[in-house]
Amino acid sequence: MTLKRIFFFLIPAAGAVFLIGLSAGRYYIPFIKVLKILFQPMLGFEKNWLPVEEAVVLNLRLPRVAMAAVSGMGLSVCGAVYQGIFRNPLVSPGVIGVTSGAGFGATLGILLFGWGIGSQLFAFIFGFAALLMTLSITRKTGGNAILVFILAGVVVNMFFQAGISFLKIIADSEDQLPSIVYWLMGSLSQTGKEHFYFTMPLIIISTLLLIAARWRINVLSLGIDAAKSLGVKTGESLVFILFFSTLAVSAVVSVGGIVGWVGLIVPHMVRMVVGTDHEKLLPASAIAGAILFMLIDISARIIAPVEIPLGVITAFIGTPVFIYLLVKSKGSWVV
Amino acid sequence: MLKVKTSPEDNNTAVIKVSSLSFSYGSGKLISDLSLSLMKGEILAVLGPNGVGKTTLLKILAGLLKKYSGSFKIEKEVSYVPQIFSTGVNYTVYNMVLLGRAGHLGLFSSPGELDREKAYEAVKKAGIEGLSDRKFSEISGGEKQLTLIARALASGAEVLLLDEPTSDLDIKNQERMLELLSELSLKSDFTIIFSTHDPSHALAVSDRSIFLGKGGISQCGATEEIITDENIKKYYSANVKVTKLEIEGKSLTYCLPIYNIIKREKV
Numbered sequence: 001m002t003l004k005r006i007f008f009f010l011i012p013a014a015g016a017v018f019l020i021g022l023s024a025g026r027y028y029i030p031f032i033k034v035l036k037i038l039f040q041p042m043l044g045f046e047k048n049w050l051p052v053e054e055a056v057v058l059n060l061r062l063p064r065v066a067m068a069a070v071s072g073m074g075l076s077v078c079g080a081v082y083q084g085i086f087r088n089p090l091v092s093p094g095v096i097g098v099t100s101g102a103g104f105g106a107t108l109g110i111l112l113f114g115w116g117i118g119s120q121l122f123a124f125i126f127g128f129a130a131l132l133m134t135l136s137i138t139r140k141t142g143g144n145a146i147l148v149f150i151l152a153g154v155v156v157n158m159f160f161q162a163g164i165s166f167l168k169i170i171a172d173s174e175d176q177l178p179s180i181v182y183w184l185m186g187s188l189s190q191t192g193k194e195h196f197y198f199t200m201p202l203i204i205i206s207t208l209l210l211i212a213a214r215w216r217i218n219v220l221s222l223g224i225d226a227a228k229s230l231g232v233k234t235g236e237s238l239v240f241i242l243f244f245s246t247l248a249v250s251a252v253v254s255v256g257g258i259v260g261w262v263g264l265i266v267p268h269m270v271r272m273v274v275g276t277d278h279e280k281l282l283p284a285s286a287i288a289g290a291i292l293f294m295l296i297d298i299s300a301r302i303i304a305p306v307e308i309p310l311g312v313i314t315a316f317i318g319t320p321v322f323i324y325l326l327v328k329s330k331g332s333w334v335v
Numbered sequence: 336m337l338k339v340k341t342s343p344e345d346n347n348t349a350v351i352k353v354s355s356l357s358f359s360y361g362s363g364k365l366i367s368d369l370s371l372s373l374m375k376g377e378i379l380a381v382l383g384p385n386g387v388g389k390t391t392l393l394k395i396l397a398g399l400l401k402k403y404s405g406s407f408k409i410e411k412e413v414s415y416v417p418q419i420f421s422t423g424v425n426y427t428v429y430n431m432v433l434l435g436r437a438g439h440l441g442l443f444s445s446p447g448e449l450d451r452e453k454a455y456e457a458v459k460k461a462g463i464e465g466l467s468d469r470k471f472s473e474i475s476g477g478e479k480q481l482t483l484i485a486r487a488l489a490s491g492a493e494v495l496l497l498d499e500p501t502s503d504l505d506i507k508n509q510e511r512m513l514e515l516l517s518e519l520s521l522k523s524d525f526t527i528i529f530s531t532h533d534p535s536h537a538l539a540v541s542d543r544s545i546f547l548g549k550g551g552i553s554q555c556g557a558t559e560e561i562i563t564d565e566n567i568k569k570y571y572s573a574n575v576k577v578t579k580l581e582i583e584g585k586s587l588t589y590c591l592p593i594y595n596i597i598k599r600e601k602v
Contacts, residue, residue, distance in 0.1 A: 215440065215445040218426070225394075225417065228399055231490065236442075237442060276425045
């Protein structure tokens with residue numbers, strides 16, 4: 001399937017889900033009204049809606065749905081990129097420990113400076129540290145690199161999860177703890193307009209840079225030695241890719257918490273349709289990931305009277321999908 | 336197939352010049368004080384039993400291993416073709432060849448018209464046009480090897496370093512590979528170094544050969560002079576007869592193994 005055909009299906013779908021995201025929720029607002037509220041500044045519709053409806057759409061839901069789309073885009077592209085450059089179909093930002101590291105860093109940052117850029121910076125630093133830990137454990141071991149890499153990720157994940165538990169203990173149980181616990185399980189309820197100015201552009205730019213390097217990722221997916229012998233500066237490419245992927249993932253985590261599975265399964269599902277070529281895989285994963293994440297966030301808002309954590313929903317969806325993919329591959333992934 | 340070229344040991348037009356190269360692995364010496372030079376368009380075969388450093392030598396020349404002593408100089412652009420590897424990715428044969436252009440493209444560039452043309456030329460040169468749209472994982476070992484060579488050709492390299500290009504191939508594909516190597520050297524002046532387990536392959540296409548042995552010993556020279564019964568005995572501890580055969584009007588040299596096998600008497 002050509003990229004144009006894929007976009008022909010995916011982009012309208014993304015637009016539709018975006019509108020559903022703005023209209024659905026405890027306080028239902030019809031599509032037409034949502035569209036009118038959105039385009040009022042440009043087209044000057046007569047304001048025949050309540051101020052509260054406008055506030056819900058523009059101040060509450062718009063940032064949240066946009067953040068969901070951007071998060072899904074970032075996690076899915078990073079997952080596809082990791083699977084490509086590490087030549088390992090089992091990895092994702094969650095599996096190799098980046099999200100846990102970023103979660104730990106963000107929690108630490110929140111305790112020290114409160115929510116904001118400080119916690120985002122810490123998320124990035126510890127996300128990157130987690131990545132380096134997983135990589136260096138793998139490097140020091142020979143044998144089946146695919147499995148060792150996963151095991152190293154498991155260990156690093158456990159380490160940072162323990163760190164997060166420790167921080168929860170010392171957090172103020174009246175004031176800080178509830179919001180931290182809720183956020184860590186995955187929630188976009190804290191998303192606000194302020195995220196339009198820094199966090200979202202950061203994720204979008206990082207993801208677009210990764211997508212721009214998509215052919216280089218094809219080259220790296222042959223293996224470092226092969227890429228080197230083709231005359232590619234592999235060190236520089238890897239540093240660039242790992243830097244911006246960690247930047248995107250840690251920014252997602254610092255706002256939306258730890259949402260696993262998206263980065264693992266979206267690339268696989270997209271690959272079944274478009275194939276392994278990253279020229280198509282990365283752009284298609286970006287949009288598919290955005291759609292999936294928006295759908296998950298909508299479900300979180302409407303399934304139950306209380307908001308369900310995103311991490312819970314992605315695990316419920318991700319586990320069976322992953323088992324299906326694993327069984328379908330007949331175990332060929334790990335040998 | 337065989338072409339005769341004089342190649343003086345010390346020549347200013349040498350494309351590859353290796354001077355007292357040594358490489359140690361752990362405590363053992365793998366390569367010790369190795370020197371050789373190769374002129375444009377020449378083929379060098381690297382021979383020796385398993386584990387003596389054939390792949391290591393190629394990887395050093397390809398710039399993939401750094402911890403060697405001594406020096407080497409390669410005047411032209413080099414491309415290294417590893418032994419066939421299993422790969423998680425599954426690109427088409429044409430896209431695989433196109434990846435050979437990587438060295439000419441920046442971090443953010445995708446291949447353009449010129450790159451596509453060069454890749455197509457390389458596909459044609461390697462004789463695999465018919466496979467262009469097939470998946471790399473679905474073609475045979477010989478076809479994979481040809482694809483990897485096409486990828487090296489697409490890179491614009493003029494020096495090819497091939498790690499056992501004929502291993503794992505059936506007889507027909509071995510023949511095809513050897514013909515391709517000699518064609519690349521004769522018609523397009525590629526300088527080629529390849530490692531092989533079969534001295535007959537070296538005799539068929541290479542101008543010069545080098546034996547690598549245990550403990551870092553090595554010996555380099557014109558193929559016909561160096562591939563002898565004695566040297567095979569010395570480096571492989573194997574009994575062979577290197578012999579010239581007149582077949583269909585062509586004079587071909589082979590290295591024939593002498594098996595010491597007692598056969599059951601026929602009843």
